[in-house]
Amino acid sequence: MYLKGVEGDTPKYAVPILETDFSDLPSTHTTVGSFDPFRDKTMSINRSGSNC
Secondary structure, eight states: OTTTTOOSSOOTTTSGGGOOOOTTSOOOOOOOOTTOTTHHHHHHHHHHTOOO
């Protein structure tokens, strides 16, 4: 639907689950609140230093 009119290869940022290399993306800043349902996962990713 949102790719209507796109011909050829699907842009890699349109379907990120199909992408395996995100090394060309800039650094990311994350913010999490005390009652955020994704708090634990976000903190885990931040502590690990993972590039996501």
